[in-house]
Amino acid sequence: MNDLKVCFSGSRSGRWPITVGQKNVLEWISPDLPGPADILSTMVRVPRGSTMDAVGAALGALIGRQEALRTLLRDGEQFVHASGTLVADVVEATGTGQDWFPPGRAFDPAADFPVRASVVTRSGSPFLVVLHVSHVAADLSAMTILRAELAALLAGRPLPVAAYHPADQAAYERTPAGQRRLEGSVRYWARQMAEKPLCALGMPFRFPGARGHHHVLLGSRPAAEALAHVAAKTGARPPAVVMAAFASLLTSWTGAPGCQLNCLCNNRFSPELRDYVGTVAQETIIPFSASPSFLRSASQTNAAALAAYKYGRYDPVRLSEAQGEAERARGMRCHRDVVVNNTTGHSHVILPSAGVEPGTGDRVFGAPAEFDIYRLDGKLGCGLGLDARLATADETAGILGGVERLIVAAADGDVDPAGFGVPPAERGPGWVRARSCWVDLAGVQAAADLALGLGVARIEVAGDELIAHVGRDTDVSAAAKAVLDAVLREGRHGVVTPSDYVRAAG
Known part of the structure; x- marks a missing residue:
């Protein structure tokens, strides 16, 4: 293996505050071992006859024109460097493609140029x-x-000047207009968390000894053709139709009236961000409500997504504070249950030729349920991972296969999604509907016993409310705080705090 020394220089350097997008990534990026999304990779073919010097010049020009690639982040600021050197590995093409470009160790944002x-x-x-x-x-x-x-630089094609960089975005975010937009987003999400169920996948660990996720992939040409028809009928974007199909079958299986879909928004609706090299994508929450009409669900999901995307840029620290306030007010964790990843145009997943097949087994999941949209044109490509403690492999495959069947059927007319998935999961005794979600009554009792001592409180359900009966001498305010703290520490699905404390008579 040899090295290629790449020198670069740019027209601007200096120090600016970090952007909310940079702050968002710094909140979760791994400082030691890179996670599956910490490092992004891409490949570009070199034109035939190019020299190594020409490749080095193209790389240097790319880093020079894009300030994000010559920026270090530390202590809440971004430091754009005027010049520097990148040492590129030179690897002869032997072995498999994976041998050519391992991503290497994690980047240190404070010490490593991010490329x-x-x-x-x-x-x-x-x-x-x-x-x-x-x-x-x-x-x-x-x-x-x-x-x-x-690709353009390697081919010798001219490029327009890159005019908007993270430093410019940081400056905008500190203008009155930028501050109003960010604060408006936090208020919107705080309201969503205060009003929507915080536990979207209230399920028991039916298989407590299981590990990992069941992972299946779908490839369907008929579903891609049907998807275009459904999108035309409803006026919904194709990704929203696919999300609605998945959420319909998931909620049918869980017996829930709705769920929250955690989705990335690319936040590139402003003209200056169209060709922006930086990180502006942030996670949004799309509320989904189950309906016996799939076409209605598709339209509603599309509208909910558009509403969520309007508030896709926010300060993650401020949002985390608002989430904590919502959790304490609602008495339960904000569970990040259902994640939807739309990677159309970026995925290299090998899809089944038709139907549903098990995934490769090397995918790492961070949420109990993760739904991936890989491809929409020509062939619908999707993936589903479900926590193996919650579901069987057959249920996972049945839900994803139901997405195909539901979309194909809806192309001919409206249908009820309940007829296309798998039978509702069984929760067993002790699970009740309360506080807008499924609640494990025994789990709540255990949390109360842990916080207050065995038998101090007796938990029951009255209508849609959880009630705690406590002794006449119990300090109700202190008891409520202790139980809340225990519930938030445990963070388990289906465990929430009582909404009312009733003293024992006598």
């Missing part, structure tokens, strides 16, 4: 450039931009 490169050669001549970029410097949309710009 690495490998040049793959054949018989000593460059034929492929691989970029690895820290998520603090780019999101998926930015990676698409970097891939296109590097």
Whole structure:
């Protein structure tokens, strides 16, 4: 293995505050071992006949024009460097493609420029450039931009000046207009968390000894054709139709009236962000309400997504504070239950030729339920992972296969989603509907016993409310706080605090 020394320089350097997008990534990025989303990668073919010097010049020009790639982050500020050097690995094309470009160790945002490169050669001549970029410097949309710009630079095509950078975004976010937008987003999400069920997947651990997730993939050409018809009928965007199909079958299985879909919003609706290299994508919550009409669900999901995307940029620290307030007011954790990843245009997943097949088994999941949309045109490609403690492999496959059947049926007319999934999961005795979600009555009793002592409180359900009966000498205020603290520490699905404390008579 040899090295290629890449020198770069840009027209601006200096120090600015970090953007909310950078702050958002710094909240979850791994400082030691890179997670599956910490480092983003892309590949660009080198034109035939190119020299190694030309590849180095193209890489240097790319880093020079994009400030995000020559920026360090520390102590709440971004430091844009005027110049520097990147040492790219040069790897001869032997073995498998995975051997050519391992992403390497985690980036240190305070010490490492957020870009690495490998040049793959054949018989000593460059034929492929691989970029690895820290998520603090780019999101998926930015990676698409970097891939296109590097291809143009390698081909010798001119590019317009890159006019908007993270420093400019940081300056905007501190203007009165930028502050109003960020504060408006936090108020919107605080209201959503105060009004919507915080536990969207209240399920018992039916298989407590199981580990990992059941993972299945779907490939369907008939569903892709049907999807276009359903989207035209409802006026909904195709991703919203697919999300509605999945959420309909998930809620039918869980017996819940709705759920919350945690989805990324690319936040590139403003003209200046269209070609912006930086990280602006942030997670939003799309509320879903089950309906016996799938076409209505698709339209409502599309409208809910558009509403959520209006507030897709926010300060993650302020939002975390608002979430904590909502949790204490509602007496339960804000569970990040159902994650939807729309990676159309970025996915390299090998889909089944038709129908549902088990996934490869090397996927890591962070939520109990994760639904992936890989492809929409020509073939509908989706993936589903369900926590193995909650579901069987057959249930997982049945829900994902139901997505295909539901969309195909809806192309011919409206249908009730309840007829396309799997039978509702059994919760067993002790699970009741209360406080807008499924509640494990025994789990709440155990939390109360842990907080107050065995037998101090007796938990029951009255209508839709959880009631705690306590002794006549019990300090109700202190008891309520102690139980709340125990519930929030445990953070288990289905365990919430009582809404009322009743003293024992006598």
